[in-house]
Amino acid sequence: MLENKILYGGDYNPEQWLNAPEILEKDIELFLKAKINTVTLGVFSWSVLEPQEGNYQLEWLRKIIDRLFENGIKTILGTPSAARPKWLSDKYPEVLRVRDNGVRNHFGGRHNHCYTSPVYREKVAMINTKLAEEFKDHPAVLMWHISNEFGGECHCELCQAAFRKWLSNQYESIDELNNKWWTMFWSHSYQSFDQIESPSSIGEQGVHGLNLDWRRFVTAQTADFINHEIHTLKKVGVKQPTTTNLMYSVTDVNYDKLAETIDIISWDTYPLWHKKEDILIAYDTGFWHDYMRSLKNQPFLLMESCPTSTNWQGVSKLKAPGLLEAASLQAVAHGSDSVLYFQMRQSRGSSEKFHGAVINNEGRDDARVFKEVVKTGVDLEKLGEVYNTATKAQVALIYDVENRWAISDSQGPRNDGMPYMDMVMKAYRALRRKGFDIDVISMEKEIKDYTLVVVPMLYMLRSGIEEKLEQYVSNGGTVIVTCWTGIVDECDRSFIGGTPHHLQEVVGLYSREIDGLYDWEQNSFVASEQSPFKAEYYCKNLCEVVEVTTAKVLMTFGSDFYRGYPAVTENQYKKGRAYYICADVEEKFYDDLLDIWTKEVKIKIPFSGKIPPDVEVNIRQGEEGKYIFVQNFSRENVDISCMKMEGEIIMGDDKMRLSPYATLVFKQNN
């Protein structure tokens, strides 16, 4: 546990103002007004910390940390590896990344460095060691923030060699690799590991096993780099916990693996509020909050968020009054123990100078945004007891980034766009509307304790997920499985002998064909009179033609040559049940499916009524009781009397009605 209160503050770059000490003093004054208790320092400070090679200048940083600490503000301390000084790449060009076409980048941007380069690792170790020696025992330093937003890849010769070595550890022989990657196709067999090159836009791109293993290698190399950074800190005695800030919907690396390297998950969120209905943005953001929490199944930190408009997005949209507060509290509702911003003070120049900040270049404390920051600070003080409470979800939704890699890389059945994320999100939103807390997990996680497991388009099977699902249903669990599941193994090799592989008995059917629909086409799900479904639904993109064995057909397709074929089935398998959805069906279907299912299966929710539109509900489970967050993500008042909520209000003032963007927190004692 870091602190016994919710962390509030954000990224702060005072090295931009070392010649203007009055700025620092002004900032502290405003921080205190806004209840700020934490800042992140040093993330991009390398060229100030080591202006020439070997010339370390840490004094300014200590002074700032001390000065903030005197005012009750603690520091999350960054290692500076995300942006290296010019002298470093000038002297050691090998630290710059090489693109897949073999061209080495010039200096510039961020993250433009090779994770393999021994020189880079050595230089990072040296500056990290200096920082660790200086700050390992500093009472203000809460934790270490390793680098920044890891991602990207390098194709230099050092990385090629490391890739070959990594592969030779994964496969017993080159023959095994050839077989797993199915390189016999188009005569691409390798005779030795030495022949292997990384995927390239001017070379090999069509061997999916190579592509997948390259992504796994990049993940492993990134994790190894993080471990290297942490090791340099621990070697000199750092005891504070570590984190690195993750991001929205990243597919460069597999965060499951990065999560293992650090103590605490943190992430940066920049939703496009107001781009569509706010509740949809809230669901989308909530999905990633849930994903981040589920990585370690423990509270996480909101490491970056924007106080107002975000300058690098297509449109710098102002947040409407109240939204900043709602979005901040939503993070806490989903399991965050912090609300941190990028950035505390606006930069004067360069690429993020128009990024929203707690304090802008005008520097006034009557700015609208600053006043909203103050209000949120007051809220968080009220919610102190929520700190470090848990989330206990009864539903798991399997979202797996390696599956996503494989689906988007695979040729067919819809190169014009596979609806994987759409299908994941349709199910997620329907579950949310029922008020369920949801764990968003990869195939590697345990599933046995959930009441419901939703499995959208699990094209690739790995980590024994097929056995886990079979066992889970055998023991009484419910699964909802969709089309295009169980097609390939972890190297993207088709299973022989029918699909969904290993699950045909569980779902009580087997698949015959899958039809890709053009963007303008649709089919429908229609119900017989006996069906529990009463409506008709449209479906798009993909329609699977299946043959049932033991499953009961609940709906059938309404058109095309497979009219009358099963579209939705239900199968009793041992003590459990499995639903199978044969197409990318519209979202309302999932609402109705959950209605049907919840009539038959008991699942606990902490209120007896229905959730009105535009409202999101989350629960954090403390030792004494539940904290139930009820939030209005619209610009209108919402009547919530229909929810029939019980419990003590610890934030908010009206049990029956939520004003625009308002949050109500109930406590129900155990």
Next chain:
Amino acid sequence: MLENKILYGGDYNPEQWLNAPEILEKDIELFLKAKINTVTLGVFSWSVLEPQEGNYQLEWLRKIIDRLFENGIKTILGTPSAARPKWLSDKYPEVLRVRDNGVRNHFGGRHNHCYTSPVYREKVAMINTKLAEEFKDHPAVLMWHISNEFGGECHCELCQAAFRKWLSNQYESIDELNNKWWTMFWSHSYQSFDQIESPSSIGEQGVHGLNLDWRRFVTAQTADFINHEIHTLKKVGVKQPTTTNLMYSVTDVNYDKLAETIDIISWDTYPLWHKKEDILIAYDTGFWHDYMRSLKNQPFLLMESCPTSTNWQGVSKLKAPGLLEAASLQAVAHGSDSVLYFQMRQSRGSSEKFHGAVINNEGRDDARVFKEVVKTGVDLEKLGEVYNTATKAQVALIYDVENRWAISDSQGPRNDGMPYMDMVMKAYRALRRKGFDIDVISMEKEIKDYTLVVVPMLYMLRSGIEEKLEQYVSNGGTVIVTCWTGIVDECDRSFIGGTPHHLQEVVGLYSREIDGLYDWEQNSFVASEQSPFKAEYYCKNLCEVVEVTTAKVLMTFGSDFYRGYPAVTENQYKKGRAYYICADVEEKFYDDLLDIWTKEVKIKIPFSGKIPPDVEVNIRQGEEGKYIFVQNFSRENVDISCMKMEGEIIMGDDKMRLSPYATLVFKQNN
């Protein structure tokens, strides 16, 4: 003549399953069920045939050929040059292609090799020699399939030198080249052939003569490579005929030249069935069948087609029941002596693992697709007598790939899109709807024996086509010529002294200006009371303003400042006539023009009525009589009584009605 029956089968890659002999046995069992008599082997087998340099392994191939032959299945044998082993490019990087920006590709994909490289030619010669020695007398080997789908280009120094040499053979002097390419413009004159570089996206792109000659050189170098491959086979005594598989709408090379290198034309067809009305897809596919047949004016082979959905297309659309049969028989109707698939057995991995196959990974003989393959096999046995019969077209449509190069490279009159292929296809479809068999020919072909020659947008004149057209009309032929004809010579140099060059007297007019229309603009063709046309038509893209000399004006433009100017003219020239169409007019115009023309000119068709919508008709001419194919390309029943067909039905069962996707074949004896 290869066999006295229609070849049925396709590409087979058993080298993927050498460790699973039960797969081969299972495959043969299913092949026999489906009436398969031919497979194509070895196309991508180099890394199995020569796993290390000089280590040749042909035994496995002989065993498979023998085993298939024991079961009555013959082999089309591929040379493996389309995909080289990794060791080859690792040791000899010169075999990999260089892009127009000077960057050499990495290993990967297919066809990634230089046609000029002496090393590559030598290595290909060696493996081909081994194959030829082994199989030249094998009774199962029907023919040799040289490499695969030739195309693409290389800009390496070896190719640059070959290009310069090729140019110095084409032109008497560098002055002649300068004049033909008009290099005085922008000071681009060359002082010697040594200075010439290939067109490059980071260098010269605006000298159209250079661009055209580069494409001609690439064609010549590709043809030379094919000749090299065939020579290595013949040198050791190969007597079987040769082919190479061509493709849809290719513009990399001029197939007229490649056709000269081989004995039999074959091609690969992957229509986007169901993407729009099937009859339109059928016309489009039919056009390319006709083009392929016309290359040598003899029956061709359908070398590849897909039994169901094609995974590398934007959407993997299933073929509706019956369509596989219809599409297969359409090839035969247009002159194919084979129906061959890619692929016989589905691959387990890599980029085409979801490509449709006769036998899929499930391996069941009750799969819908397999059952349709069986049905088509039964059909083809019925149609055995059609084998090697001819097509005798009375109409020629000039489609010339060099003209297409020049139109798409030329700056103006519509860089936003020149409607060359649209205009070709509008005429083609109208001719089809009249039931005419059509030869699709280049400018190099003889035209004297046709009743009608259609000449859409013949921008470039070469091979004396202007004299041939003049002679043809003089002798009584009819031509339909459109705007933007006769503009440039074979080096894309404008003709001096008016256009359409050499044809002004034939068409009885000369051109003054051409107007480019924006995408949203249109004009119209309007008729006076005397006109044989009774309707009004819209036109788009291009409107030519002409002045008539001897021509009769049939229609005029309806708007813009050239309202009232000629839009359609007819000219009597000596014994023949010439129609001139001044714009890219809507398709219905061509139907009405042909109606008007056929009232005056006799042209024979083998039925007395009209062809209903969605129906395609083709005729193959045997020694005893005509085989008339009547096919329904829709999902509805079609009444064909209006066609008033005569003759004996040799396939199908109802003279009056075609069920969805059904084919009827009549025989009319001579």
Next chain:
Amino acid sequence: MLENKILYGGDYNPEQWLNAPEILEKDIELFLKAKINTVTLGVFSWSVLEPQEGNYQLEWLRKIIDRLFENGIKTILGTPSAARPKWLSDKYPEVLRVRDNGVRNHFGGRHNHCYTSPVYREKVAMINTKLAEEFKDHPAVLMWHISNEFGGECHCELCQAAFRKWLSNQYESIDELNNKWWTMFWSHSYQSFDQIESPSSIGEQGVHGLNLDWRRFVTAQTADFINHEIHTLKKVGVKQPTTTNLMYSVTDVNYDKLAETIDIISWDTYPLWHKKEDILIAYDTGFWHDYMRSLKNQPFLLMESCPTSTNWQGVSKLKAPGLLEAASLQAVAHGSDSVLYFQMRQSRGSSEKFHGAVINNEGRDDARVFKEVVKTGVDLEKLGEVYNTATKAQVALIYDVENRWAISDSQGPRNDGMPYMDMVMKAYRALRRKGFDIDVISMEKEIKDYTLVVVPMLYMLRSGIEEKLEQYVSNGGTVIVTCWTGIVDECDRSFIGGTPHHLQEVVGLYSREIDGLYDWEQNSFVASEQSPFKAEYYCKNLCEVVEVTTAKVLMTFGSDFYRGYPAVTENQYKKGRAYYICADVEEKFYDDLLDIWTKEVKIKIPFSGKIPPDVEVNIRQGEEGKYIFVQNFSRENVDISCMKMEGEIIMGDDKMRLSPYATLVFKQNN
């Protein structure tokens, strides 16, 4: 003064026809018919003037100049540096440009040379010297045309070194540069000038100060190259004036700086007539005419324009009858002393062979286009007395290319598109509709003598524009300022302490926030009853939220959370007034604002009525009187009686009515 008549003619490339002397004779015959008095020679002649290194061939050029001069036709003589011969780059590859990714171009295209290369400068000096020696005293040579359409950039090592040197002259120290560029952000500080690299798509792109200074360096290097060319001419005694042809909407370089190097401004205009309403094209073209005239505040030359369709545009649209004349006279109306075409005779081959020409490949003098050229020639003879008369604008519109660089490079507030040019053009068109002559000027120009200064989105402040504006309003001037003004300094560093920087008192308000709107969003301007505005207007893209101090609110926003906040304000500041427009509002607003303003402020226009739609009015001020051009830019007749024009008609025939595309010129004596 060049001649006492309007120059008429254009670019002529007879070096393409040296083997066809009859072409030259035919051309002269047609030139005389068309009243041609001037041609431009030699622009792309280097490979004919110096076919091998050091082998100079100027005789052919002298002969052509002489032969034309005998026929009364004078020559504008080009230096040939825009397209170098093949031998030059073959021998000295350093002359070819290097791209921002470090790749050197191959030979090809035009302008593909490094302005820094000493070799290139030497070779240009040598050919220029030869030309100067030959033609410096030739009575036919009117002026020197330096190279062609300068633009583009080179990133070679020579340019990198020159850039570093240029920067070290701009900044006192590397610390100053770091501070101005704000490189502390993301650790991008430099320790020495030697470390600096040009912006690169594979390196640094986010340091706006670097990007801006790179553009300034490219401008300086281009100007230096022009100075070098002119110096080589003057060194051997050239006395004739110099020009270089500028272009439409160029942002590669800052034309203000290039203008200083030459004696006379000239430019090339290729409007997309008929792509939308012609009056809109006329306004757009007029804007650039005014910009070019304002560069030196003296008459300019129309150096290139197209007699008919322009082949390198998306669609080669024919100019409707009369438009050529209207467009040509419009240039004169805006201050041009010439009408020159590209090209006099059509090229036979290469990339511009279908570009419109006075004489096309058919070569007939009854061609429609040729006849329109003749008619325009006759007009220009009539307008001889307009030659060298001035334009006296009372309104200045600030359009500044460096401001445009900064807006388009800056991240936020709308990366999906900043409406800078839209806002400039909305104001311009409204001013035109009032009949005002307009100077289009950069921030560097003096503004004190104007009656009105319009300041759309002056994001960047430099050259003391803020002090000039303050002084101007103090002294009684009127400014119209819009949102997003006064944000950053000349290095794109935000001003501290509120915006619009230095102008808060002048406009009587300060800015709080700016909202980016999605493409589909809009807000509105609404008026209270007291407002002089009576309508409601929609606005898009950007809405600024301001707080007024002394300003009067004329309109407010109609929706979103800033509904009721000021949208339009008016402030009395000392003797003058300032309007502030808080959003990108629809164009009609500007018409109404000018109506309100002109009721209160006197501004002189030379007619008492209103200008009808589709009509443009321009005035040239001679010593004896005003020449008022009234032009109809539509295909319909327009009644102009409402304008109540006075004066003598010196061109045209009907004071009350303008036929399609007709021009009327009045003279009003002083």
